[in-house]
Amino acid sequence: MTGPSRVGQGAAAVLAFLLALGLAGAAGAAAAELQLVPNEVEIGAFFDGAQVKLQGAIPAGAAAVVEVLGSTATEKLLRKGRRGGLWMSVGEIKVENVPSLYILQSSSPEIPTLTATATPWGVAALQKVVKLSGSLEASEQGKFFQEFLELKKHEQVYRVSPGVLKLAPAPDGGSLVKGAIALPAKVPAGNYRVRLSAVLHGSLLSQRDAPLEVKMVGFPAMLMKLAYQQGALYGILAVVIAIVTGFIMGILFKGKTEH
């Protein structure tokens, strides 16, 4: 039901949104609906983060939860500790299933949780998926998971924002969800999943997924390609640019101050 609308095709997006609303109404306002504008974000030469507008529909009375999840990877981090009274890296901790981006939003002042089943979103859910191993004791798992979260929050790639989604009554009796996902400048290119869940009295009413693509275009894409596919050429190019600039600056200065 989420039409394949693209960047700049705002009219089509609105139309698809209205269509989705109509269909949701027909289904008795039971299913959550989700629309992203744009659903494709481009990283160009002047990219400094982006705003993705989010519109959805959920059953009346329910709270909305939006989760943005990036693809997962394994990361190796250095653990700091004390040696001879001094702080330094004392070992390596392997972290598996690390999402490249994690954003959690809700319409309620606190992130809703489920009572009957385990809540599939939030820090607790993340902790079940993310595996820490390496130079740490079993008793330190919780502590270093928190440290891991702090590191990611500091980088602005993990963010939990309760209460930022706005609800409004929809003509069909359901609720209209409006919000915005602020993608940080550090967002890696890749495919993201945005999931809207409707929660009422601790139970999950409905869920809806929408894909979000972030891709590098233009100059950054070209440079990345060169750096990874032609490493030697890239390195030589970097050196030549540096030497030429150094000389030009030298000659410019000679002309200005000594003659």
Next chain:
Amino acid sequence: MWNLYLPIAGTSINILLLFGLGGLVGFLSGLFGVGGGFLMTPLLLMAGIPSTVAAASDSNQIVAASTSGTYAHWRMGNVDFKMGFLLLVGGVLGGTVGVQIIKILRAMGNADFVIKITYVLMLGIVGFYMFMESLQALRKKGVVEPKRGEPGKVSIYVRMIQALPWQMRFEKSGVTFSVLLPLILGVMVGILAAIMGVGGGFVMVPVMVYMLRMPMHVVVGTSLFQILFTCINVTVMQSITNHNVDLVLAVILLIGSTLGAQIGAKLSRRLHADQLKILLASIVLLVMVQILFSLILTPGQLLAYKGGH
């Protein structure tokens, strides 16, 4: 509108901030003959650049700053190419040895301890010695430069280096000694630089001043000449093996740093050798204190990404 996206670093940054950082570090480079990596890499980290990308892109920036600086000093007749070449050969050999030492230390699991301690000790000793020496020299003005000969007192060091074979005259520096001496010292600095993960300019400069007895102005130019080649090597190697050089980051930095290096080189000509030395010593000591604090104070975060120093 002043933000630019850095594809390899994977983040965006303010152009004016980068330009200013480049200018500042380039200025120090032209003034003292150091690459400035020991200042730039931590500054870039603070600006949110991943440490591996910061270190690699900085070496690319140093290529430009040291080209600009070497050129400026060469026009003033301050580059001893013969000496620089010998130190460079020694430095490359030492660097290779140092990388192996680090590998062994890493396997033994205490690489970081050795690196940090070496860092603090080297900065502390070099900074303190330079500071005291130039402070003394500044106090008794006038008898500063002729001190070098010291005909009455022949130290063990002087007797040792005079006993080495293949004595050679270094015209630009005005010294005569064995070809082996700069080679050996180059190896030693190369080992240290590889262990500490830096270019080694701030160790090389005092070595040239105190162990090779070169005049300060020639030291700065010669050091820059040698740093230029070290950093060309690092830039190309990093590009091939780790893909860590961010060209956008490096270009903005180097526009600033080449400009700064010219101004620094001009100023180095105006300042007295001992004023230069005491300024460099102060910066080295400041960096040492900063590292010492980071070792003693409890860090805000107990996990960190790999790379950098």
